[in-house]
Amino acid sequence: MGIEPGRLHFSWISSAEATKYVDVAREVAKEVKALGPAKHFIKKRAEVA
Amino acid sequence: MLEYVEKIRKTAGKLFEEDKVDVFIGYKKGSLPMMNQPVLISNADQVDLLHWDSNCGLNLCNYLTKRTDRIGIVANGCNSRNIVTHITENQISRDQLYIVGIPCKGMIDHRAVQRAVKQKEILAIEEQGNTFTVKGKDFEDTFNKNDYLQRNCLVCTHRNPVIFDEMVAPPVEEQIEVDTYKDVKQIEGMDPEKKWNFFTRIIDKCIRCYACRNACPLCYCPTCFVDESNPQWVGKSSDPIDTMTFHILRAYHCAGRCTDCGACERVCPVGIPMRQFTKKLNKDAQELFSWEAGLTLDQRPLLDVFQPDDYNDFIR
Ligand code: SF4
Ligand code: SF4
Ligand code: SF4
Numbered sequence: 001m002g003i004e005p006g007r008l009h010f011s012w013i014s015s016a017e018a019t020k021y022v023d024v025a026r027e028v029a030k031e032v033k034a035l036g037p038a039k040h041f042i043k044k045r046a047e048v049a
Numbered sequence: 050m051l052e053y054v055e056k057i058r059k060t061a062g063k064l065f066e067e068d069k070v071d072v073f074i075g076y077k078k079g080s081l082p083m084m085n086q087p088v089l090i091s092n093a094d095q096v097d098l099l100h101w102d103s104n105c106g107l108n109l110c111n112y113l114t115k116r117t118d119r120i121g122i123v124a125n126g127c128n129s130r131n132i133v134t135h136i137t138e139n140q141i142s143r144d145q146l147y148i149v150g151i152p153c154k155g156m157i158d159h160r161a162v163q164r165a166v167k168q169k170e171i172l173a174i175e176e177q178g179n180t181f182t183v184k185g186k187d188f189e190d191t192f193n194k195n196d197y198l199q200r201n202c203l204v205c206t207h208r209n210p211v212i213f214d215e216m217v218a219p220p221v222e223e224q225i226e227v228d229t230y231k232d233v234k235q236i237e238g239m240d241p242e243k244k245w246n247f248f249t250r251i252i253d254k255c256i257r258c259y260a261c262r263n264a265c266p267l268c269y270c271p272t273c274f275v276d277e278s279n280p281q282w283v284g285k286s287s288d289p290i291d292t293m294t295f296h297i298l299r300a301y302h303c304a305g306r307c308t309d310c311g312a313c314e315r316v317c318p319v320g321i322p323m324r325q326f327t328k329k330l331n332k333d334a335q336e337l338f339s340w341e342a343g344l345t346l347d348q349r350p351l352l353d354v355f356q357p358d359d360y361n362d363f364i365r
Contacts, residue, residue, distance in 0.1 A: 001297060001326075002245025040245045043290040 002040060006031050050102045050176055053151060056217040057123055058096040060149050064121045065093040070147055071118035074109050075099045082174040082183070083159040087112060099123075102176050103194060106156040108312040110134075110266035113141045120146055123217075125153035127201075127310035129210035130343030131266045134306055137343075137350055140269060150213030152221040155194070155202030156311070157181065160320055162197055166190060201311035201324060204229040211344055230332045232325065248293070248326075254319040255292050257285070261313035261323055262299060267306045274298060300326035305334045305351030306342050 009028045013021050061073045077088040077098045085104045089112060090096065101123070109122055110131035120141075124132055129150065135141050162171070162183060173184045182191045204227045209220040236247060259275065262268045274282045275295055283298070284291035300323075307327040314324050334340040340351045 001248050002241050002243075004241045041290060041293065043284070043288060 004035060006035050007038065050178075053101045053217050054099065057101055057149060057151075058099050060215060060217070061090070061096045061099055061121060062093045064147060065096075069119065070121040072116075073099075073121040074112050075123045076101060076105045076107075076109075079104070082171050083157060083162065101151065103155065103157045103181070104159070104174070106199060106311060106315045107264060108266045108310050111264070111269075113146075114266075114269045115140060116145070118145070121149065122146060123149045123151055124210050124213065125151045126205065126207040126209055126211070127153075127308045129212050130207060130308040131310060133212055133343035133346055134308070134350070135266065136346060137348075138306075143346065146214075148210065148213045148215075150210035150216040152210075152216065152218050153202075153205075153208045154221055155198040155205065155208070156315075157194065157197050158199045159315070162192070165192065165197070199311045199315065200322075201309045201314070203227070204231075205309070207308075207341075207344070212346070230328065233329050233332050236325065236329070248296075249289065251322055251325060252292055252296050253289065255287070255296070255321055256319060257287050257292060257295065258318060260316045260318060261321075264312040264316040265303070266310075266312075267303050268299075274302075296323060296326055299323075300330060303327050304330040305338075305340060307331055308342050 009024070009031075011024050013024060057075060061075065064070045064073060071091065073090050073096075075088055075090070076085045078100045079085045083104045085100060085102070085107070087107055087109055088098055090098060105125075108131055109124070109128055113120065113122065113132065113135055122132070129148065132141075132146070132148065136143050162174075166183060166185065166188065169185050169188060171183045171185050175182045175184075176194070179194050180191050181194055181197075182189060204224075206224055206227060206229065208223055210216070236244060239247060257275075259273075262273060262275070275285070283294045307330065309324065309328065309331060311324065313327075314322060317323065331342070334342070334351055338351055342351070
């Protein structure tokens with residue numbers, strides 16, 4: 001749909017897997033940072049008063 | 050087609066006389082040409098309302114959700130697959146249903162016909178086997194039905210019902226060697242920027258009327274995420290990003306379930322080809338999991354099974 005590979009991640013984490021959650025979150029943040037700011041799929045604030 | 054009508058009426062009549070159903074769901078002629086409507090009848094006196102021709106593109110499975118009575122229903126290939134999906138998703142039970150199967154030769158694309166007559170007002174349509182004639186105030190044109198099929202019907206490989214109690218006619222030949230996913234492959238070949246522009250362009254006329262959702266039998270949630278206001282998942286204006294969010298999520302909610310019946314595209318007032326979203330998911334389901342929705346009652350839906358030996362790491 002035009003969202004670059006790497007910007008969207010899927011994972012299956014049980015509520016008992018706190019460390020896995022932390023690891024995945026770090027990994028995702030790292031990869032998304034490497035891609036830089038998103039160009040699309042950004043909702044601008046409505047310009048009406 | 051006209052033989053089918055007789056047979057459907059007779060079967061419905063018999064079902065009421067033998068007290069096998071409380072309601073019969075079929076199509077009746079629409080108030081406008083090419084726009085047949087769903088109809089629910091409740092006794093044998095009404096069977097003459099029932100009709101069948103190549104303008105029955107709405108999906109009747111919509112009317113089954115959570116009913117508690119005994120139901121007779123007509124079903125062609127794609128509708129029968131939605132019935133299977135409804136049964137496996139516990140929206141209706143098999144023993145409530147008497148399914149009158151219809152071998153299908155495809156539905157007419159009403160927009161293509163309108164374009165062919167240069168948007169002049171069509172007052173009547175008549176079918177003669179493989180051709181059909183449309184009439185208006187000062188014109189009359191005959192077309193080959195196969196040149197005016199809905200896009201989903203052109204690539205349909207399940208025209209015969211997959212589940213039925215009785216058939217109105219012998220099965221039709223299935224279309225083989227159709228390249229079902231030619232359009233999806235083209236889109237897959239684009240880079241992310243191009244894809245974004247493509248999908249932004251195809252939905253840019255969307256007025257968020259949700260007719261596509263309402264026409265789809267998969268969309269039976271009591272409150273759809275787009276209607277919820279606490280929490281509000283997606284903005285309700287026609288802001289392009291909200292609209293994109295709606296389309297992406299609608300498609301994802303149909304993943305592994307869509308039968309490509311084409312009802313969503315058929316009903317859109319502005320002609321948005323939103324099957325481009327669902328078709329990619331259908332293609333993935335088929336390529337990655339050999340799954341086509343609604344083919345058998347014996348398999349659980351794709352997204353409700355888990356295998357410990359799944360080849361993807363992320364799921365383990
Ligand atoms: S998708 Fe197949 S079964 Fe459904 S209306 Fe078209 S040709 Fe018939
Ligand atoms: S998403 Fe469209 S094509 Fe798929 S089942 Fe729903 S109405 Fe039919
Ligand atoms: S039917 Fe068409 S206009 Fe209405 S919400 Fe769906 S895509 Fe948008």
